[in-house]
Amino acid sequence: DAKTTQPNSMESNEEEPVHLPCNHSTISGTDYIHWYRQLPSQGPEYVIHGLTSNVNNRMASLAIAEDRKSSTLILHRATLRDAAVYYCILSLRANNLFFGTGTRLTVIP
Amino acid sequence: DAGITQSPRHKVTETGTPVTLRCHQTENHRYMYWYRQDPGHGLRLIHYSYGVKDTDKGEVSDGYSVSRSKTEDFLLTLESATSSQTSVYFCAITKDRGANNEQYFGPGTRLTVT
Numbered sequence: 136d137a138k139t140t141q142p143n144s145m146e147s148n149e150e151e152p153v154h155l156p157c158n159h160s161t162i163s164g165t166d167y168i169h170w171y172r173q174l175p176s177q178g179p180e181y182v183i184h185g186l187t188s189n190v191n192n193r194m195a196s197l198a199i200a201e202d203r204k205s206s207t208l209i210l211h212r213a214t215l216r217d218a219a220v221y222y223c224i225l226s227l228r229a230n231n232l233f234f235g236t237g238t239r240l241t242v243i244p
Numbered sequence: 245d246a247g248i249t250q251s252p253r254h255k256v257t258e259t260g261t262p263v264t265l266r267c268h269q270t271e272n273h274r275y276m277y278w279y280r281q282d283p284g285h286g287l288r289l290i291h292y293s294y295g296v297k298d299t300d301k302g303e304v305s306d307g308y309s310v311s312r313s314k315t316e317d318f319l320l321t322l323e324s325a326t327s328s329q330t331s332v333y334f335c336a337i338t339k340d341r342g343a344n345n346e347q348y349f350g351p352g353t354r355l356t357v358t
Contacts, residue, residue: 167343178334178349179287186344222286226343233303234279234286 139223144239147213155208155238157223162203166225169232170197170208174219179234182208182221218242247271248350250335256356263322265353267335275338276318277302277347278310280331287334293318294341325357 140158147153159168169184183190183197185206190197196209210217222237247270257263267276275294279287279302289302291310299310307329309321322329335350 165343169343169346171347176352178336178352179347181346181348184344184346232289232347234288236284236286 138233139225139235141221141223141235141238143236144241146241146243147210148243149215150212153210153213153217153240155210155221155223155240156205157207158205159223159225160204162225168197168199168203168206169222169224169226170195171222171224171234172217172219173222173237174216179222180219213240213242215242215244248335248337248348250333250350250353252353253351254354256358257325258358259326260324263325263355263357265320265333265335265355267318267320267350269316269318269335269337271337271339271348272315273337273339273348274315275341276312277336277338278308278318278320279334279336280304280329281334281352282331290320290333322355325355327357329355330357331355 167184167186170182171179172182173179183195185197198207220237220239222234224232226232249268251266277292278290281287288304290308291302293299293312311319333353336347338345338347
């Protein structure tokens, strides 16, 4: 399975945009790019996913590079409630989501 | 929020005892999953189910068994708990198995084996 590389940690100031990068240079043509986040002491929470085109939903935006070897999760205005571990995952099937260790986002008031 | 509950939420048990964790969903989703989460490992898939009485192994299935007799319930059993099974266990569900489906997770069960 294709792997992803994310920074271990990032910081952002509250109410500023956050760009969380993910590299997936070995992505295959049928891999979807998923993002989940995990708040402290909670289960993971679905954020967004996409295949080729950029995607927007109420939580975030997903920008996918033209060659699909990288993607960026964009939180438009970080809040304290966005402090979490963010996982970038490639998936062929829903039963094949491999979670790595993710990026720990700290939001500074 | 997806209707997923896990029970118990916390459990302490002794080595060698059997333990069963329950996942219950009210979404009528076909697919259900059990993961464990340990520091430095992210989440790892233990077993999953693709329908009543249909299950398959995941990445770290040794020492675990599962059963699904009803669509809404997915049970994870540790036949003889060991200290290496101390972990946080998460249940998840999806409507379908395709990669274009999001998983919804339960709140987790923290299991300590002494």
